[in-house]
Amino acid sequence: MRANGVSAKLAAAAAVLLRAGVWAVVGQAGGDPLLAGFQSPPDSAKPRVWWHWMTGNITKEGIRADLEWMKRVGIGGIQNFDAALTTPQVVPKRLVYMTPEWKDAFHFTAGLADQLKL
Numbered sequence: 001m002r003a004n005g006v007s008a009k010l011a012a013a014a015a016v017l018l019r020a021g022v023w024a025v026v027g028q029a030g031g032d033p034l035l036a037g038f039q040s041p042p043d044s045a046k047p048r049v050w051w052h053w054m055t056g057n058i059t060k061e062g063i064r065a066d067l068e069w070m071k072r073v074g075i076g077g078i079q080n081f082d083a084a085l086t087t088p089q090v091v092p093k094r095l096v097y098m099t100p101e102w103k104d105a106f107h108f109t110a111g112l113a114d115q116l117k118l
Helices: 002-028 033-039 060-072 100-115
Strands: 048-054 077-083
Touching: 048 060, 060 100, 077 100
Parallel strands: 048 077
Antiparallel strands: none
16 A cells, blocks of 8 residues: 555656646746746836946946947846946046936937837
């Protein structure tokens, strides 16, 4: 009788594994909309981030690198802030808030963000 109990448990375990394997294959084949939506969410479900420009430490090259990275990792959009703190200077020339150079960088950012669909 003990052999039958072990056989029944093995059969039950095999059935569970078979179902799990079938479920995994169906999910990978796109049959599970929840799984597909999680793996590749629509733009409306992607996270948005606060992106701070610290005391004018910005360049167009840095802006492009940041936005392209955000797009690559699945960020859906940005909220940009210019924060004037006692941040050390790390760029050759700081862009002071609302100067023509700063506005040009911000315009560049808005255009690139639109192009990247952020």
